Amino acid sequence: MSTIRIGSIGAGGRGGVCQHAHRPEQGIELAAICDTNPQVIERYRKRYGDHPRATDDWHQLLEWDDLDVVFVTTPDYLHERQAVAALERGKTVFLEKPMAITLEGCDRILQTMRRHNGRLFVGHNMRYFPVIRKMKQWIDEGRIGEVQAVWCRHFVDYGGDAYFKDWHSERKNTTGLLLQKGAHDIDVIHHLADSHTVRTVGMGRLGVYDRVTDRRTENQRGDASFNLDHWPPLSQTGLSPTIDVEDHSMMLMQLANGVQASYCQCHFSPDGWRNYTVIGTEGRIENTGDHSQPGHWATVHLWNKRCGPSALQGQIVETVPPITGSHGGADPQMIDAFVEFIRTGQHAGATPLDARNAVAAGYLATLSLRQGNRPFDVPEPNLG
Numbered sequence: 001m002s003t004i005r006i007g008s009i010g011a012g013g014r015g016g017v018c019q020h021a022h023r024p025e026q027g028i029e030l031a032a033i034c035d036t037n038p039q040v041i042e043r044y045r046k047r048y049g050d051h052p053r054a055t056d057d058w059h060q061l062l063e064w065d066d067l068d069v070v071f072v073t074t075p076d077y078l079h080e081r082q083a084v085a086a087l088e089r090g091k092t093v094f095l096e097k098p099m100a101i102t103l104e105g106c107d108r109i110l111q112t113m114r115r116h117n118g119r120l121f122v123g124h125n126m127r128y129f130p131v132i133r134k135m136k137q138w139i140d141e142g143r144i145g146e147v148q149a150v151w152c153r154h155f156v157d158y159g160g161d162a163y164f165k166d167w168h169s170e171r172k173n174t175t176g177l178l179l180q181k182g183a184h185d186i187d188v189i190h191h192l193a194d195s196h197t198v199r200t201v202g203m204g205r206l207g208v209y210d211r212v213t214d215r216r217t218e219n220q221r222g223d224a225s226f227n228l229d230h231w232p233p234l235s236q237t238g239l240s241p242t243i244d245v246e247d248h249s250m251m252l253m254q255l256a257n258g259v260q261a262s263y264c265q266c267h268f269s270p271d272g273w274r275n276y277t278v279i280g281t282e283g284r285i286e287n288t289g290d291h292s293q294p295g296h297w298a299t300v301h302l303w304n305k306r307c308g309p310s311a312l313q314g315q316i317v318e319t320v321p322p323i324t325g326s327h328g329g330a331d332p333q334m335i336d337a338f339v340e341f342i343r344t345g346q347h348a349g350a351t352p353l354d355a356r357n358a359v360a361a362g363y364l365a366t367l368s369l370r371q372g373n374r375p376f377d378v379p380e381p382n383l384g
Contacts, residue, residue, distance in 0.1 A: 004342060007032035007067040007091075009058045009082055010074035012040035014096050017123070017326075018071040020335035021094075028339065034061040058082060062089050069342060072096065073123075076180060077173045080105035087118035094338055096123045098183035099355040101175045103363050103379075106356040111384040113352065121341050122355035126184045127191060128330040128337070130320045131287050131298045135278065136192060138285055143302060145282030150193050151262040152185045154274045158226045159247065159267025160236045164209045166222035169240035178202060178249040178265060178369070179362035185263055185274070186253075187350055187358040192278050195257040196357040201375040202365030204249025208233050208268045215241045233268040251365035284314075291328025292320050298328075356381060 004027060008018040011033040022030035032053045033044055041054045055061055062070065062085055070091040072082045080100040086093045087109070099122050100106045113120050126132055139147060156163070163181070167173045174180040190196045214237040216222060223238055230236055247268055253261040274290045282304060289298035301314035323329030337348040350358075357378070364376035 004028045004068050005031040005066055006069045006071065007034070007061050007064065008071040008073065009034045009061060010072065011035045011044060012037055013073070015071065015073035017073065017331050017335060020332050021339060032061055032064055032067055034058045062086055068092060069094070075167050075173060076101050080109060083109050083120070084112045087112045087116050087120065090116065092119040092342055094121050094123060097355060098179060098359050100359060101179065103360050106359050107382040110352060110356060110381055114383055119345060120352045121338050121347070122350055122352055123334060124184065124187045124350035124355060125327050125330040125334045126188050127349045128333040129291050129328055130323060131290055131300060132188055134300045134318065134320055135276065135285055135287060138300070138302060139192060139278060143283060143304060144278065144280030144285055147193050147259055147278055147280045149260055149279045150189050150276065152189060152274070152276050153264045154185055155269035155271055156181065156265065156267045157269050157272035160209060160233050161226050161230055162224050163267060164239050164243055166224045166240065169243045169245055171244050174245060175363055176245045176366040177267065178204065178246065178251060178366045179359060182263060182265055182362045183358045186361050187354060188276065189253070189261045189263065190354065190357060192276065193255055193257065193259040193261065195255040195259055197253040197361035197378055198256045199254040199375060199377050200251055200361050200365045200368065201373055202249060202251040202369035203373050204246040204369045206243065206246050207248065209236070209239060209243055209247050212236050212239050215239050217241065231270065246369065249369060253361060291330070292322035293328065353381065
């Protein structure tokens with residue numbers, strides 16, 4: 001069997017996941033990387049030597065015909081054009097979430113995939129979180145009966161560091177954080193409910209970080225590193241010169257199978273928390289923590305008897321064991337699924353249509369909150 005050769009566009013940051021796929025003993029090799037930051041190239045050189053090949057031009061990487069697979073893990077606003085170009089070159093593509101920053105961009109990627117009989121895997125790694133898998137298992141086992149309602153609240157305690165000091169802070173790069181950050185949670189809601197959004201309405205505003213006066217200049221590189229000392233939010237320093245995305249937002253979702261859902265996101269909370277609640281005709285499940293780590297164990301709680309406020313923890317509580325690897329062990333498992341996809345074409349996570357549906361809901365909810373909370377119906381994919 002010939003070696004499967006991988007190239008990575010945007011090898012720094014999230015691009016590091018490509019290294020989980022470097023498995024020479026299994027006939028899979030990281031053969032080329034692309035990044036505009038010389039320090040990223042140097043880090044790969046220290047780890048791998050002169051191999052893989054390196055370039056700062058993603059067009060050049062796609063011209064290397066010996067590459068079979070391409071990771072696209074660049075900033076969101078580049079996803080559409082780079083995924084389309086890679087699919088047109090006949091590459092199997094791993095595309096970091098969100099699929100694109102507009103509904104039309106997602107559909108263009110789907111059109112290209114269909115036209116070229118391409119293969120696309122979108123990196124929704126939260127499907128591989130053990131806590132999400134446990135919740136899905138209990139739902140599929142009928143532990144709460146028929147799902148009727150889902151909601152998620154997400155407190156992004158590091159929001160001022162991660163999203164308001166670099167490219168994330170501008171609409172032209174993300175559309176908005178309800179899409180950019182929320183694509184994960186919207187996909188999980190769809191996954192747990194086994195459906196997708198057909199109608200949505202959003203609400204939100206920029207109410208805190210626009211009041212911070214300490215800003216970096218346009219030609220300074222933003223420092224998005226996390227720091228617990230960056231508190232309170234109005235004392236932040238070095239924010240982006242342009243901030244026009246909301247720092248808190250929420251949306252309502254009507255799903256195709258009748259389930260109703262809500263999602264709330266805040267980027268100036270003092271605590272970090274992502275919590276899902278799923279209520280069915282025979283019970284309720286809820287998580288505390290989205291992945292286990294030393295000193296902080298994620299749990300899933302089940303209420304399946306009428307109890308009033310006395311059973312605060314539920315009738316059944318299960319601790320989710322930690323697994324090794326980034327993002328609570330989800331990244332290595334996601335890449336395991338991608339490697340299987342390379343070999344068989346079978347999806348074990350979010351499909352391209354699932355990824356498109358998550359963007360569609362977040363994109364239209366963002367339009368809604370900026371247009372007086374007008375409801376939007378989600379159109380069917382335009383496959384050309």
